[in-house]
Amino acid sequence: MKTLKFGGTSMADGAAIKKVIDIIKSDKEANYIVVSAPGVSATCEKVTDLLLNVIKNKDNFAKPLERVKERFSAIVNSLNIKFDLDEYFVYFANDIKHGVSVDYIVSRGEHLSAMLLAKALDYDFVDAKDIIKFDAFSNFDAELTNEICGEKLRQHKNAVIPGFYGALPNGEVKTFSRGGSDITGAIAARAVSASVYENFTDVDGFCASDPRIIKDAGVIEMLTYEELRELSYMGASVLHSMSIFPVRHEDIPIHIRNTFNPKGNGTFIVPTKKFKEGKYSRKKRAVTGIAGKKEFLGINIEKSLMNEELGFGRRILSVFEKYNVSFEHMPGSIDTLSIIIDGNGLEKTILNRVVAGIINECNPDNIEIVQDISLIAVVGHTLSEEINAIARVSSALAKNNIRIRMINYGASKLNIIVAVDTQNFENAIKVLYDEFFK
Numbered sequence: 001m002k003t004l005k006f007g008g009t010s011m012a013d014g015a016a017i018k019k020v021i022d023i024i025k026s027d028k029e030a031n032y033i034v035v036s037a038p039g040v041s042a043t044c045e046k047v048t049d050l051l052l053n054v055i056k057n058k059d060n061f062a063k064p065l066e067r068v069k070e071r072f073s074a075i076v077n078s079l080n081i082k083f084d085l086d087e088y089f090v091y092f093a094n095d096i097k098h099g100v101s102v103d104y105i106v107s108r109g110e111h112l113s114a115m116l117l118a119k120a121l122d123y124d125f126v127d128a129k130d131i132i133k134f135d136a137f138s139n140f141d142a143e144l145t146n147e148i149c150g151e152k153l154r155q156h157k158n159a160v161i162p163g164f165y166g167a168l169p170n171g172e173v174k175t176f177s178r179g180g181s182d183i184t185g186a187i188a189a190r191a192v193s194a195s196v197y198e199n200f201t202d203v204d205g206f207c208a209s210d211p212r213i214i215k216d217a218g219v220i221e222m223l224t225y226e227e228l229r230e231l232s233y234m235g236a237s238v239l240h241s242m243s244i245f246p247v248r249h250e251d252i253p254i255h256i257r258n259t260f261n262p263k264g265n266g267t268f269i270v271p272t273k274k275f276k277e278g279k280y281s282r283k284k285r286a287v288t289g290i291a292g293k294k295e296f297l298g299i300n301i302e303k304s305l306m307n308e309e310l311g312f313g314r315r316i317l318s319v320f321e322k323y324n325v326s327f328e329h330m331p332g333s334i335d336t337l338s339i340i341i342d343g344n345g346l347e348k349t350i351l352n353r354v355v356a357g358i359i360n361e362c363n364p365d366n367i368e369i370v371q372d373i374s375l376i377a378v379v380g381h382t383l384s385e386e387i388n389a390i391a392r393v394s395s396a397l398a399k400n401n402i403r404i405r406m407i408n409y410g411a412s413k414l415n416i417i418v419a420v421d422t423q424n425f426e427n428a429i430k431v432l433y434d435e436f437f438k
């Protein structure tokens with residue numbers, strides 16, 4: 001038994017959905033299907049973005065909503081199925097008028113696309129709000145969900161489930177973060193103890209580096225859950241980084257496949273423990289992938305005898321906690337400490353308050369903010385066995401005149417993280433890719 005998830009481009013239009021149907025029909029084990037809302041098409045943006053536009057124009061939403069309906073009309077016509085879209089959209093418009101939540105509106109792309117695919121396949125439709133549960137504080141309730149989802153799905157031999165959302169205890173719809181249908185697929189796979197979670201996208205697999213920077217980046221044949229976490233956290237965007245949490249309860253491998261090239265090998269993401277036990281094998285290489293992210297900033301704090309001042313680190317971190325800012329890395333030396341934070345979306349006033357708070361709490365000799373830092377992670381399970389890995393990273397960058405602002409090695413056995421100035425970001429990725437993959 002398998003769980004298959006089809007991402008937005010796989011559901012973008014009738015032609016793509018026909019490929020999806022072929023894939024499902026050719027596989028007897030394809031019992032549980034999770035879908036996203038229709039993705040970007042040749043002529044139109046993603047349905048989720050159209051729905052966000054409906055929300056933006058809540059007082060005058062008829063036109064933006066009509067665009068959503070047009071996308072689905074084209075799909076219904078092309079699949080030649082009977083579905084009363086007029087009725088669906090009359091009810092939907094009425095719901096919007098009566099003030100349904102933002103999450104409800106934005107979830108309807110998945111809701112409707114799952115209903116249509118279920119109809120086309122003659123599979124049951126199981127609404128995600130009945131099987132994916134959040135608690136009263138909007139936190140995903142993994143165990144309750146697993147229980148309910150397993151019980152409910154076992155009542156259906158074949159089912160299509162909308163991705164991306166579930167329900168709060170009061171029954172209101174609650175969505176995951178963007179790209180969250182990947183998580184729904186993983187939840188469904190865990191609940192039915194699937195043999196594999198096949199995640200279909202529009203690329204041949206997980207690339208060893210960002211293909212926008214490395215044009216000929218190769219597809220990784222196999223990576224472990226942990227490697228995936230490191231790479232996707234650092235910006236590799238094929239799969240939502242939270243997707244491994246549900247499947248790792250059951251050691252279910254994830255297979256990234258291309259809807260438009262289903263014969264391709266794709267990428268297998270396998271349980272780390274089993275990989276280490278030698279249950280899986282792959283071509284030996286020091287580094288599995290290289291990924292990076294821009295828009296970090298560092299706060300460098302200097303104070304003589306910092307190491308002897310009891311509670312210094314705790315006081316600094318309490319300031320971050322007070323202002324709800326989480327830190328990414330904290331490299332330091334005897335009298336200095338750097339705190340790297342994600343600058344994306346961080347308001348200047350909050351940053352100023354954090355700095356003022358640190359001065360107040362810790363009275364440092366010096367404090368400076370370093371803007372425009374990018375982090376790059378060089379990831380691989382055998383990295384820790386490579387005696388010269390760190391030397392290769394630093395000399396490759398040095399040879400190309402790229403200054404390392406920070407380096408983090410040893411805390412995790414499977415990665416080396418370097419910070420570089422953002423102006424050197426793309427070049428640093430190229431240099432490191434050449435060093436380890438060419």
Ligand code: ASP
Pocket residue numbers: 008036037046048049109163164177178179180181182
């Ligand atoms: N449709 C949602 C989004 O655009 C969820 C998903 O695609 O997985 O983020």
